[in-house]
Amino acid sequence: MSDKIALSTWPTPLEPMPRLAAAIGLSEGDLWIKRDDLVGLGGGGNKVRKLEWIVGAALAERADTLVTTGAAQSNHARLTAAAAARLGLDVVLVFPGTPDGAENGSGNLVLDGLFGARIFWAGEGAPSDLAGAAEDVCRQLDRDGARPHLIPFGGSSPLGARGYVEGGEELRAQLPEVDHVVVALGSGGTMAGLIGALGVERVLGVHCGAVAEPATTVADLAGALTGRALAPDALRIRTDQVGAGYGVLHEPVLEAMRTAAAIEGIVLDPIYSGRAMAGLIAAVRDGDIRRGERTVFLHTGGLPGLFGHAETVHRSVAALRLHSPG
Ligand SMILES: *Cc1c(COP(=O)(O)O)cnc(C)c1O
8 A cells, every 4th residue: 555645746857967067078968967956845855756655655554743864964854844744744853963963953954843843862872773763752652642654764665765766767758868877875765766767777876975885775775676686786886975974074075066056056965966976077087977978967955954064065165266266
């Protein structure tokens, strides 16, 4: 019983990016951007396609409260809160750390509050067992008479990944002979779904440091989705954009953000879509993506996350301005 529900209007636009293509070493007609940042719910982003399936299943079970986990600046948590608001459900977000963390009052957390989410701060030791903390929260809600539905980290279950099988099919209808789709790899469901629609050869994932074993994570999800086992080393995954870690800003990523913003007016975030763009630029540089190959950058959203790290990003732009002529 899993009927998906509609949380946005589809398809999202596919736009050419000739100036960026030329700037990074492709031909002008080689590069497109798929605008899943423009999804019409809660500030947009890739999690909405997954939530259409997952929340559909939760409603079929007559759940009245959505529960999920993530980092404090989780885009997935923010969009889960927005989906709950749209459907008249309650929502509890389970985050590591404490409410006095430096990130509170910025970025996604501001929107979580606007959407009416309740936040359970699981404490400093929590990242190791956030899922356990979320299960405890569900048991407590249950005892209080609510009907909680626990959504996995990033919405990356085989069910959620179906949203990106559809996303990949939507893209193929817009651009039949796509050679490469470049996407940020976080919890893995987006890449897994795209593989389900387009095959392993055409999907290039850029690891963002959110999971320990990106290839196994994606291969397991894609295998569960398609019913065909997939060898992790068959996947195309770049791991060169993680830098010092998931939440830590990485200079090539800031550079990619500046390039996309200054050349195309496209805003990327420092955790996911900026890493994906840095990975695309690196893939062109080292010949994995070549001139004449039809390449799509999947913009997965994440703009509010930029404002969770606004000072560092601002500092990097200010530094650029001081040293550039004119
Ligand atoms: C979650 C997220 C991703 C990664 O998607 P996964 O399906 O978790 O791999 C990419 N970009 C943004 C902005 C995200 O929020």
